[in-house]
Amino acid sequence: MQGEDPILSRDVQYVKGVGAARAKLLYKMGLRTVRDLVQHLPRYHLDRTQFRSLREVRPGETATVEVRIQSIAEHQGRRVPVVAALITDGTAYGQAVWFGQPWIARTLPPGTTVVLSGKVERERGQPKFVSPEWEVVQDEEAELLHAGRLVPVYPLTEGLRPREMRRLMREAVLLGAPRMPDRIPPEVARRQNLLPAPVAWQEAHWPTDRATLEAALRTIRFEELFLLEVGLQLLKQRVQDPRHGICHQPSGRLWEAFRAALPFELTPDQERVIREIRADMESPRPMHRLLQGDVGSGKTIVAAAAMVVAVDSGYQAALMAPTEILAEQHYLGLRRLLEPLGIRPVLITSSLKRREREEALAALRHGAAQIAIGTHALLESDVVIPRLSLVVIDEQHRFGVRQRARLQAKGIEGRYPDTLVMTATPIPRTLAMTLYGDLDVSRIEQKPAGRQPVATAWRTPDQRDHVYQVLVEKFIRAGQQAYVIAPLVEESDKLEAQAATALYEELSAKYPEVRFGLLHGRMKPEEKDAVMAAFREGAIQVLVATTVVEVGVDVPNATVIIIEEADRFGLAQLHQLRGRVGRGTQRSYCVLIADPKTPEARQRMEIMQRTLS
Template identity: 40%
Template sequence: MPAVSTLKGVGPQLSKRLEKLQIREVADLLFHLPLRYQDKTKIAPISSLQPGDERLIEGVIQGCAVRFGKRRSLLCTIAGQNSTLTIRLFHFNKQQQIALKEGTSVRCFGEIRRGPSGLEMVHPEYRIIHPDRPAPELEKNLTPIYPATDGVRQRTLLSITTQALVRALPLVVELLPDISPLQHMPSLQVALQTLHRPTAETLAALPLCRERIAFEELLAHHLSLQQLRGHYRQDHAFALSTERRVVDSFIEQLPFSLTNAQQRAISEIFLDLQQPHPMQRLLQGDVGSGKTIVAICAALHVTESGFQTALMAPTELLARQHHNNICSLLEPLDISTGFLSGSMNTKDRAEVTDKVISGKTSIVVGTHALFQKTIQFRNLALIIIDEQHRFGVGQRQALQQKGVDEITSPHQLIMTATPIPRTLAMTFYADLDSTVIDELPPGRTPIKTVTIPEFRRDEVLERVHANCKQGRQAYWVCPLIEESEVLQCQAASESAKEIQQRFPDLSVGLVHGRMPPAEKDKVMGNFHKGDVHILVATTVIEVGVDVPNASLMIIENAERLGLSQLHQLRGRVGRGAIASSCLLMYRAPLSKIATERLQTIRESSDGFEIARKDLEMRGPGELLGRRQTGTPQLRMADLVRDQHLIPMVEDIARQMLQNSPQDKITRLIKRWIPDAERYRSTG
């Protein structure tokens, strides 16, 4: 297929900009589909307008004047159909002032907003209707609005897409199998033509055409991950023995019994570890379900078999806590463990690295530092990744390549306390087997969750004081105020200072992301021991922190956080038999979405239901973490709207992998995921 630079009006500079949109060939434009449409085919009565509408209106200017306030603006009142609308221009010149005079007829298109004196349009598209000329014709079709980037205008995309529809659309090949479940869908060529240039006649077919394209995109992602899964199966891994005397002895000496769900998870993982190909298993469990013990059992089994385990966590605080817990639990067994992070000094780092290379250290815990090129293992057989949604496919594979040689790959166990809705799992984790710990340990009391407005802060502080005077402890969380870690840490520092001044009889600790690791460890250690009554923190304590005596959680500006993050933070309390509470302080007025979010977290403690709702409200990018690398983004499909397609996607993917030529599958994947090869196993 010819390069996009062969199109009229596309020079070297525009080609470079289009590459940011993954548009390199003419055919790529066909799959760069509109986000939405503007309807300029009819004129809406001004009396029918509602805030949020995007409409074409026509009327006569009743008055126009420059207003001076915080910003200078030109305001014109448009009258029509016994109603008026204000047009507001912040950027205007003398010619516009002259042209937009009283008595002039205009046609405007834009979004309707609620202004100081009624409905208004800010910087609409407008055309003056001259009385001595015919009125401009209305558009015959909807106007597509495409995803764009800096320096690429909608007019340009419209022009080059029109050329692509003529040149490339007739050459597009149908890659879906000709089977009955797909017979009701339009052909690919019809779907693309309709979505790019819908007419009055094809308008009704838009939903089905969009569904046809969404289905193919979901299918491409699913096939890509299934093929990745197949590559894993072809890799070689250490097949561990069935012997588990050390593991059974460890479980027996625990001061509690494992739940049935934990035992089932251990059995599934051990069965995987006995296979000659690498395990790729996702271990899901709600907050406090006991995933860490399951992971330790897996690491212990690897150690018993004579190999090494690496456990990677997303933050140094969580990694250090994992290391401390593992050391404490395995102390009677005399098993060597190590810790690695980017903040360690050269001497300590070299000492740990030498023990890892020699094989003296059986279990090493750390952050991203674990998969740097300078770190080598003697016989790495298992990688455990905590909080998978913080890591991308690329990072997972970088660590997997730490195997003994180019032939042998380590097993992988991927843990998450953010339950993943099935629609998300199918699209982003279909290369993994899944185990769910769907049972909480006995003896844990439900957490009472309440919402409270910020103006009642003094009442909340008094409740925290009373709680601590009864021998309990509390968290006070200051979430992100802006996209600035500095401001976040500053807010937490000020809150800690204020609380300490108010309650000099209590000990207040502070933890945030910019503190030196040793200082954080010291504060956390004192909180664990009970020497600190109130721990003021940023969201660094979102996962992993386990203090059974902490029974009260306060979250400031709770309306700013997503559901899954609120659920994770809430899970820091209620970790023992003590009745626990979570107070969500919010700043009024709340938006509709924030109100719904706080209501959901207040009424539900089911992590999977909360994650499903979070996906519905915020989308997969937010739920997974937008900075995650290696997660392919969906262009047309929507995981909430299109979840009904997923069973058919799985079924047809299975049929294609069994019956379709490999070339056809590869072309389908490349059509939607040009970089799919980057996420294949290289072992």
Template identity: 40%
Template sequence: MALTMDSEIRFVKGVGEARMKLYQRLNIGTVGELLYHVPRSYVDLRHPRSILEAQLGETVPVRGIVASKSGEQRLRKGLSVFKVQVVDDHGDMTLTFFNGKYTVAALREGEEYLFYGRMGGTLLRREMQSPAVYPVQGAQLVPVYSLTAGITSRMLARHVAAALDNLEQAPDSLPPWMRQRYELMDLQQAFRWVHFPSTLEQARQGRQRLAFEELLCLGMGFARLKEGRSSQRACAMEPRDLAPFFHSLPFTPTGAQKRAISQAVEDLCREVPMNRLVQGDVGSGKTLVAAACCYFAFLNGRQSAMMAPTELLAEQHFKTLTGLLSPLGVRVGLLTGSTGAKEKKQIKAALEAGELDLCIGTHALLTGDVSWAGLGLVVTDEQHRFGVAQRMALTAKGEGVHTLVMSATPIPRTLALIIYGDLELSVIDEMPAGRSPVETYLIDSPKRERAFGYIRQHLDRGLQGYIVCPLVEEDPESPMPQGKGAVEWVRQLEQTSFRGYRLGLLHGRMKPREKEAVMTAFSQGEIQLLVATTVVEVGIDVPNAVIMMIENAERFGLSQLHQLRGRVGRGTQRSTCILLSDTQNPETRQRLRTLCKTTDGFRIAEEDLALRGPGDFFGMRQHGLPQMQVADLAADSRLLARTQEAAELLLRQDPTLESCPALARRVERMMETAGAL
């Protein structure tokens, strides 16, 4: 049957009702969503090697004949191993498949296949672990997709081919003049080339056409958000003297902090609601900017709300802001999921009666029974952990509410303009006086015990430290190396290298009260060494903690490592961060060395962007941003200027997109999906 972009995916040949449910896990429900689910990479089978030609450590296709297959060997419950001997005219190799019963059963002795994997073993005894298997005929570029259980890349590629073969002419979102001006192919050719390229250049061109369209839609969507905001009205605040606030501080703010405060106060005095991002490196003093804005709102008789992504961070902000603002008469409250029922009731009543000027909390602030007497300012911290819809849900609790967003994730300015496209930008690019830079070193496992000795020297001097692990627990069923698990690692350390020292454990699966107890003990010095997962990335400020070791550092993005490192160096003591990694990948080691060379988060972000290319720049999906199906916000930053120019030209010619209905629908659908419209 003929298909359209809006046809349900179950009508594609070979899909049906059962597989449609599997596809829904990938957020694929229509033919259009299937076609925009582009390959994340390609397996290049065009130039297979012989067994001896393949270099050790190289990931390549190898052509060989199945000589023999061994029976199943059970290593433990849930883990079985199969061995296959493969030969060609010049040599032989052993293939190992973990839990590969059906893969091995499909191989026929005496037949030739292509085996794609990493060549291991020695010069004389070649080995491959769990290679992908392909027929020899028609060796080509094979698409590799992001998948879910029950769907394979080969199956997905078959369904894409069936969809394209039966697709009516898809309406092209881009007008002809735009395709001509920017040398872009039409939509159907882009789908063919990105899914089934004959060359890598075809794949690049097809993907670039689709990425251009997606970034254009993103830019148009944010232009609509800005346009909508400019038509909104806020209660413009009156100029007030902030001298009492600055005089009460025990330190002198940096020039960057003063500049950000001035920009925000100027926004607060306008009738258009403020929507400002304060972006600053770890420890640069963004909270002070928020405190000044909350005090300014208080002087204008308006309430403020501050939303943090975790209870730990909310509690820390509560302590900090209470210390800064209570002496000035600001009444501060805390509302989180852990707040007792009686206290919750009292806080909600105080907010509704106008007896609290500032309430700090987590998602608990969003519940329907939280009402405000006169909410005028909303501050959200670590914006990338909240959706746009959540930010708007909080501002909807008042009329004409101003918004201030804080983020410590260092992002190159070009990316910030897209990711926070509906916000004005203030950058805090100075560090407060007295902060000592953190010295960072990269080591491997043989030097671990020496590093532990260095950590013990600090603990013996009454100082504290962290050991960060990538996992809460290791998966004993997995045949692949998983990295350190915090739960087991703290037990080992207590019995070996740190016997006699006071160790603590902190991870995301603990109950809020348990986390709070551990953090209180650490901040009071009862715990000397805290073994933790990335839950320490935000919300922990212990100036006495001066040393950190990060296990399996290659498993984290540079920006996340920089965030973690920011937990030390918060006092005047010399501080150290030790990155431990056994990776032999030269690019990964180069990335980790970047962190050793500089503590400037923005420079790290720029280098990370240059080094990593395609990939998830943030190490996590950016919440509140429409889900990107094709474009990569880091790798495609060079496309941004072109798509922004195209958006301006189009909106100048056709502000309502009346001449481009397909593009208008895509923009609306994209922003609705993100909860931004």
């Protein structure tokens, strides 16, 4: 950024407490500068502000206490070293226990005053804290980071522990927050009652209290949307003014064949949206249209219709999807529909073998293939689509404006291709205009005939066995299929795959009569394809998967989806996952297994229960 304080541009390696080794871990998360760290906001804050006495705490509650270490010792447990401490605060005695952290015995010698936060159990009449967060109290003036306050919980990566992250983030925020510029005009900031930027960024990480935290987050969100809106308006002016669009003039031959080949009736909403898209494509002004439709509403067939218009006019089209599974599914579906009409799609993904990739690229370059379908691999410089007149982007929120522009730039020199972006994330009309100010908005409200709404239930972990028992006895034995989504592990694809594998092995052992399958992001493409084919054909009855199935997977006989530790997922992700079922004519169900720890997570579970997909 021009004129930026050089401290904000400083490499994270030089922040106190980071160094070269931790810097590599931060780079993996996309955190390269002090500014990046300041803008790396906590996922949420744990409230550890309310101190209790040992005499007051009760089993089952989460409590924060200030105590003195009376004695502490390490012994070898059955699997890992165990550190046990006798603690007191003058009102009662208690225990604190840590597993697999023998160094704590040396760090907290007898006489140390420490703040503990964690879940309380009771043993031999005394309160017991198991693996609590802890922090040594140096003196009365010392500031606590890990307890005794609203404690930030940050997104992590494999190899970086929460305590380490809090310490280095404290240093980065102290260094960078005071230098964050105010980018909102002063009169707007006053009218909106916003905090100064340095105060907002400081309080968003290390808040004085809940009210200040909310004010800080409101300021940051307002700035983000304000700058986005200004940028989108500038983009809209630039796109509409100097560049020339492509005026599509379909012959009608392919279009009529396409309509005749459809194996179902289009809904009135699909017909209306197709008319809007055709009108855009047949005008010289470049199309910039957002197609918003719930999961299972039939957006893909609308996109196929737009691509047929492009090919029928003598041009080529490209469709970009966020994951290989979704790109492959689009490719298979469009090939079945369009190849009989003489329209050849090709698939471009990073996992293609070299020979397959070269053949696909040559077909596009020479016009033998009219449609390119792929992932980010479509953006690479060797992908040449000489007659590109239409760009379709699925799941718009997964791609930035810059990525969209790179694909559009592959169009005919001096001409700007028409662009259709699609999303299933529910967006109110006013918000859509704010987020996508450079786009016209079309909506598909109706679902194809026969589709059923999905009922959602929230169950706690102690009801988990009953949930699976009902799944097997009521649904699987009746010939239906199901998804089970493994817990989300943000910081590691590897750990997420391990979680899915462990869940698959647990369920397979528990229900040997059920045919389980496993799908996760670390599998090879051919393995994923084989699993999905087996699930579509019914050879797999229950598919245990990570979020690789979040979008686009379509198996009408799958009527139940169980989401483990659902409170780890965002609302948009939960909605997308729920959309994997309800694609046939049978009643479908989504079960959320969760024990939410924050009010926000609890609210997400309640919203999902109240709404139908």
